[in-house]
Amino acid sequence: MSRILLRDAGDIPGDHYLPARAEELFWGRLPSDADAPLLTVRPGESVTIDTVSHEGLLEDQGRDPRAFFGRHGVPAELVLPEASELAASTHPHDPGVDGPHVVTGPIAVTGARPGDLLALTVERLDRRVDYGVISNRHGRGSLAGELPEQPGTVSVFTPVVEDASGAHGELPLSGAADAGRVRFPLAPFLGIMGVATPGERLHSVPPGPHGGNLDIALLVEGATLYLPVQVPGGLAHVGDPHFAQGDGEVCLTALEASLRATLRFDVVPAGDAAARFGELLGPLAETAEYLVPTGLDPDLDVATQNCVRAALGLLQARHGMDRHLAYAYLSAATDFNISQVVDLVKGVHARIRKADFA
Template sequence: MSVLQPHDGTTEGSFYLAAELGTTAWGLLPNAASRPVLTVESGTVVCLDTTSHEGILPDQGRDPVKFFAEAGIHERDVLRDAVELAASAEPFDAETRGPHVVTGPVAVRGARPGDVLEVEVLRLRRRTDYGVISNRHGRGALPGEYPVPAPGHEDGLPVPAVSLVAHVAPDGRGRLPVGDGRDVRFPLAPFLGIMGVAPATDAPVHSVPPGAHGGNLDIRLLGEGARLFLPVQVAGALFYAGDPHFSQGDGEVALTAFEAPLRATLRLTLHSDASTRRLASRLAGPYAETADHYLVTGLDEDLDEAVRKATRSALAYLSERCSLPGAVALAYLSAAVDLRISQVVDRVKGVHVCLPKTDLHPLLTGAAPAAEPQTGEAPSTELTR
């Protein structure tokens, strides 16, 4: 494939945001004091580029051209936005900032706290045919065991990060070189690890831990066709996206998954009806919908507590949307529903509950999970500009 540089190729929707210095933030998420780079009406389709943090970080040399050259990738195939950000004066302090680059924020006119912003993922296009999977800084699911020190490593010194460059094979599958001439092949399923709204604080917001604002949820099911619902925290919502993945396994145990840049086409729709506001208040966090499931989340630094929160959210959803008594809902969850670990590496662990639509459609009461847009106009369906 050809590399999808900023402003190159076709874009979709009413607006396009390249991942440039004026439209991105590195390591910190937008907060209540942030100024939007774009303001849109509810129902607008926005196309935005996202930049992967892999290859630009200081422990990788903060020079993506040199970093990727070591994996045989030519300078012309390295994204300009990655090169410009790495070479900029943008500060990076691993003690106070996360690694992620986010594009935005985008304000949605009329959004107010208590409303819900629906983010519909219409299309995700790969911007490169390579990316990186990293295990670094003693993090991941096995801190202290991986990364394994290289022979001759001196005790007491930090173990260098292990960053493996993976590729997209001609058949469209992921290809991870083993190092002995063989490859591990696996399916791709692109998604945005970070989609969120600004939290109601003026303090800096670290990009790593997810929360009620969404952010670094790392739910791999949020690919094309998914809809994420985010409780609005501040006026305008101030939506942003980043942390693009070509694929990820539930858990993301190494620390990162197949991190690689995407061009995302998203529809942003505001909901302010009483039913949706009440559901969002009961769940107190992000929820989502795919072709097959309704998803609710549980987030906590303790994985056991994240499981408890996810289960309570599922009970609240089943009560609100299906009028199920608690004891019946809990029995149903235990008999038929999967609780999946989104990730265990983002300080705040994530669990998502997958509620099957086929089971619940006959029981739905009241408003559907996605109410009509509150603008008085039909959402834009324009996809090509």
């Protein structure tokens, strides 16, 4: 456990760099059209963005990252200064009103207008530390009222270990000193990728047409997220970094830990967007293998229906496929996955194989 990627240090591959400074971060809220951009870029340019995980600095964990991680054997010099600075600051954060997430941004993209799509392509994700946290809190998670079994938040410290097969998270099988271990592969991604909305700053937890806390684990390096622009310039923002997550994120959080992300920003004009994707009312992801329409709603059944409708519209616009035939294809050939069930608004995403239409 020796890695720490400090602000202004290490490899910064983007055309621009946006560090995480406590006085500029959003904590529990997302930027709105009233917030001035920290950076303005041209379409096609990339930005290296430092993100900070909220786990280890929240009020129910003591709001002191050095003390929290120190109890798990992490020396103070391996705790990100930004986390300690934010926790020690007078930054307004009310856990009863605000979300938990730390958000970096906003970034304006020249020429982005409502009706366009803003495309955020993940070019590179670098771990800033070699540990993370998986938390379960009372009243939340998929088994609210059943877990946690005891009072208080359960925050499971999770070190990163590396071997010949790559980097993994590691957990004990029990609390016994001689317990065995389980390892799982890392697949870093940003849980929050969004654009600003008009009016008040939105709560950071529920996702929506603006993107936000989508928690789609497919958004790893090489993936692109398309978001309908809500305000001039887009005002993109990112946060909620993960080292790994299973679809559903059933416990409430997955392996939460800080990342340095390099994203490329592009604008898809309204006319081109309609031809490529149809009437896109919400987020759409794309990987090398899949087109990934999404559906969102507090009711998981409705979220699934919304995702199916989005997939039908995509196939009709992109391939001219008759609606009833597209419906049949989706049933026979497409997986519909639960993105997450723990963010008030539940998420479903479909994986449409691009190779089927080559």
